[in-house]
Amino acid sequence: MRINVPSTRIAKAWWIKPFLPLFDAFPVDPTNPMAAKAMVKAVRESRTLVIFPEGRITVTGALMKVFDGPGMVADKADAPIIPVRIDGAQYTPFSRLRGKVRLRSFPKIRLTVLPPRRFAIEGEMTARARARRAIAGRRLYDEMSAMIFATSNRDETLFQALLEARHIHGGKAAVVEDVKCEPMSYDRLVVGSLALGKPLAAVTRQGEAVGVLLPNVSAVVATFFALQAHGRVPAMLNYTAGLTNLKAACTAAKVRTIVTARAFVTQAKLGDIVAALAEEGITILWLEDIGAAIGMGAKLRALIAGRFAGRSHKRLQIAPDAPAVILFTSGSEGLPKGVVLTHRNLLSNCRQLAARIDFNTADTVLNALPVFHSFGLTGGTLLPILHGVKTLLYPSPLHYRIVPALAYDSNATILFGTDTFLSGYARMAHNYDFYSLRYIFAGAERVRDETRKAYAEKFGLRLLEGYGATEAGPVIAVNTPMHFRAGTVGRLLPGIEPKLDDVPGITDGGRLSIRGPNIMAGYMKADAPGVLQPPEEGWHDTGDIVTIDAEGFVTIRGRAKRFAKIGGEMISLPAVEGYASALWPDAEHAVVTRPDVRKGEQLVLFTTRKGAKASELQSWGRSNGITELAIPRDIREVDALPVLGTGKLD
Structure with a gap:
């Protein structure tokens, strides 16, 4: 017997109720753990189970939260999973995406059924129940996102x-x-x-x-x-x-x-x-x-x-x-x-x-x-x-005042940037410039x-x-x-x-x-x-x-090329730059190496911090448990660090 599993709210809808007697229906209800146990029992009895792991019809057009319960059902029942994707229904008048996609009366609907696969959670069966449920939910989410990708059209120009x-x-x-x-x-x-x-x-x-x-x-x-x-x-x-x-x-x-x-x-x-x-x-x-x-x-x-x-x-x-x-x-x-x-x-x-x-x-x-x-x-x-999303192009990411103002004026919801550019926007932007960003x-x-x-403190x-x-x-x-x-x-x-x-x-x-x-x-x-x-x-x-x-x-952890071998130890140059940033957060820092007769290599810190002293960095390193080998003794001040057109350090 086929068992359909809608969400609790959908199960109560007037247009669904007449069909429920035709199936054994288990609403996906996070407040009712007995429902999951009943589903496991049904699968172990070799009955087919159809699960909507999100527990609701999507209102975003993409994969939403996946409940842990359906993942545990797949784990406990030890039954094969057959991923099924229904694509195109989001464009029908019954869609919850009105105003987000173009709806039409008879869109093409494609049903894709993937080969069955087993769902097993790594680790001991005695793992804590809560941790195991979380793993099951994450594994099920990964299976579903992989299914969405695998069934998307890539066979075209x-x-x-x-x-x-x-x-x-x-x-x-x-x-x-x-x-x-x-x-x-x-x-x-x-x-x-x-x-x-x-x-x-x-x-x-x-x-x-x-x-x-x-x-x-x-x-x-x-x-x-x-x-x-x-x-x-x-x-x-x-x-x-x-x-x-x-x-x-x-x-x-x-x-x-x-x-x-x-x-x-x-x-x-x-x-x-x-x-x-x-x-x-x-x-x-x-x-x-x-x-x-x-x-x-x-x-x-x-x-x-x-x-x-x-x-x-x-x-x-x-x-x-x-x-x-x-x-x-x-x-x-x-x-x-x-x-x-x-x-x-x-x-x-x-x-x-x-x-x-x-x-x-x-x-x-x-x-x-x-x-x-x-x-x-x-x-x-x-x-x-x-994907049907309007993109607003601006010719220079270096205009730190204009880009935030443009985000405000255009009601932008998505912004792309590098750390260099984003930190510049944060300095120059009004607190409300990014109000519309998701x-x-x-x-x-x-x-x-x-x-x-x-960004957390100024813009939330x-x-x-x-x-x-x-x-x-x-x-x-x-x-x-x-x-x-x-x-x-x-x-x-x-x-x-x-x-x-x-x-x-x-x-x-x-x-x-x-x-x-x-x-x-x-x-x-x-x-x-x-x-x-x-x-x-x-x-x-x-x-x-x-x-x-x-x-x-x-x-x-860093580029393989950006590790130094000092006194037999491998030191990450990005990590050293992070130490300098922790002490002097308002400045920019870059670390390079030069040959050293005794230790093989020596660290050289270039910084925009005025009056930066090696003794201050060494003191900070000792108080934070950082090995002395990872603290530069040679510090050189510069007005600015060279960057590429993408904002990446040159």
Whole structure:
């Protein structure tokens, strides 16, 4: 006999009551432990049990709280679990998402049934009941989020995903806006991409890497999707990197054409750099010239083509595993390398995030992180656009007064940033500027305790710190409102397989390698232009020393390269910087090493703290039980520390 398990409130609904006599119904009731025991008994009697572990119909469009009870049922009954996903019902008139998604009378509903699997909790059966219930609930949540990711569509190109988003959310839905305050709808974005893409395709080949040298404005999104629509690969160039790094990037990816704008080049004072790139034989295409050449006839043809964009794009026969974009490493540890990400890589990372975090069309993303950075491209641009969320682009994260004011003016609900930028906003923002924010995601560098404290005390917000790498599309792990632990970078996203390798001299943690559908196709380097160098057996070595606790939270101990061996002991340089920050929280600090005849290496602290003395730091270290080997004796004052365009320390 089939047993249906609705929530208590749903079980009392007038339109449900007539059907309840047809089943043995057990409402998911956290106040009634006997219901769970009855469910376990039913399963042990070989009866089929259908459970809705959330205990209610979603009002967010994403996975909500999972009760521990259903997890305990699966554990105690020792029965196979068959995950089932119902997708599309959220768009019906019966949905609880009115005002958050576009409802329609007969949406396509897809029912996905995954293979059965066993549910077993590691550890002794004698573990404390409360702890065991928590483990069961967490395991069930992980199974469900993994199911959501596994059943999401990743077998398409980015342009096809854009067309799918247009179909779901409606062509008139505003999805991109910049400082000009001219919202761009899905229809306008698709038609604009087709109109702009035609002249770009005329001077390039399918599969060719085309450089994009533009700031965070609507035009960069249109250019990105114009290249996607015609099978070209955008190579997002870092305009803050300098001529040497830009040349190396263009060489590595075999970029022979760059799309930019005169207004931007003039304002950013990039004229000499662009001229030098042109002297290298690179063709510079100006958006102003392309736009002026698009006549009324071309616009009308693009308008008509927009209705059949899916068919024309499909004729290009672009595989999901084909390159979709080339990003470049920061160059903080040498010449930048080209990171080739496929359509499947980027869509996988977007779907991984969507499986863990709830957002919907009622949200507005404020993205001041540059789109040449993977965090700004995937998190701040592609993720919202492909999920019906409007994104507001701002060209510079360094405008510490303007960005908070823009968040207030636009009623932004989601903000992306790095610790450097977020601490700047906290200093300059009015206490009410961030009143509408639901989430602030921080990545690219470690979030300091001072920054976390500032947001909690001044704005009543907690920072959701994450961890990523360009090679991973970029997000690897992230704290969420449901699973949060300060000081960690959250839990690994579904579909990512970790591996920790031992490092001599380091007892706390291991060197992290990861494998998953979001891991890059490979590198392109300046010494072998255009040659794809894939990760060995799909594993990407992050170069980070991390620990992963029993609940799956990841803590970054430092870069493998950022450990010093002093007197036979391994010392984490980020940890030393943390000691300096604890003593002098209002200053910035960076630690490097230099050779030492007696101890192998010696620590050198660069700080913006005026009058910083080694004796003060040594005294603080003694009172806090820090080994003397981890306290720098050589302290040098500087006016400012050098940072990259993403805010990361150079």
